[in-house]
Ligand SMILES: [Fe+2]
């Protein structure tokens with residue numbers, strides 16, 4: 001039988017955990033989650049989660065389910081369909097256009113998709129093992145699939161056919177003086193992608209021609225991969241600051257950096273997107289190595305984070321993930337995904353459910 005995390009009195013859980021490790025409450029109570037992690041080694045916990053930890057894990061599970069849904073669509077048409085990531089049968093012209101960014105794109109798309117499946121599956125199983133409630137968004141799988149040959153015809157949670165892709169992460173990670181946590185703003189790498197609604201997968205086989213059109217669709221995907229994964233890269237450290245239990249912290253600290261590994265890969269590949277203008281809608285992918293682009297802010301091989309300001313302007317510059325501010329991080333992620341166009345076509349109930357999960361996660365505070 002499941003224990004209800006809501007019925008646990010605040011503070012009671014971590015004190016019980018400490019007693020279980022043989023530490024006196026007084027000696028351990030002043031330590032944060034990291035300090036307690038060193039003492040709380042051994043078996044995984046089966047204690048009920050604090051309501052805050054459960055809310056953070058539930059929001060992350062929802063985010064991972066949504067991520068999985070979009071990656072699944074990319075994999076059906078542009079990745080490798082196999083027993084690890086089943087579904088779909090590929091779109092050869094879309095794959096050929098994606099491979100202009102890197103010959104291994106289908107493999108990377110496959111691997112990223114598989115990772116996302118494991119993220120939400122693990123978080124849901126972990127939630128249940130600690131008396132929490134797994135997240136299930138199946139009732140919202142109502143958005144249409146691409147009609148292109150190769151895609152499954154099933155209800156989707158995300159819409160990859162009307163994206164407005166924010167590519168400001170490109171310059172944000174190259175800036176040596178700005179940090180979004182200080183309110184700084186950054187220019188996009190591909191201005192056109194933030195000024196319309198564009199498909200990142202072929203909507204039907206009509207989108208497979210002319211060559212420049214399907215290349216622009218593949219390029220849109222290439223930049224969108226980076227947009228999604230930099231979001232995950234920030235989300236985990238942002239929320240980790242408000243968890244209470246050392247083991248929950250371990251979960252966040254172990255999954256979060258895989259998002260950064262994805263992001264780094266996609267950052268590199270997006271830089272290979274061929275210069276092209278879509279003849280059907282005018283969307284232009286410029287050369288990022290030539291004027292008016294180029295230089296430190298755009299040069300395509302500068303894919304590692306430049307050091308920048310962190311915490312206080314007077315501190316030495318540091319190479320860091322950015323943003324990582326914890327206040328409102330979950331709702332910030334919902335807003336970013338919504339602005340991306342991923343949820344176009346969803347009902348009010350969907351947005352209400354997502355906001356409820358984000359509000360609960362953002363209300364979580366660490367319990368000593
Ligand atoms: Fe993920």
Ligand SMILES: [Fe+2]
Nearest residue numbers: 067229232259
């Ligand atoms: Fe991810």
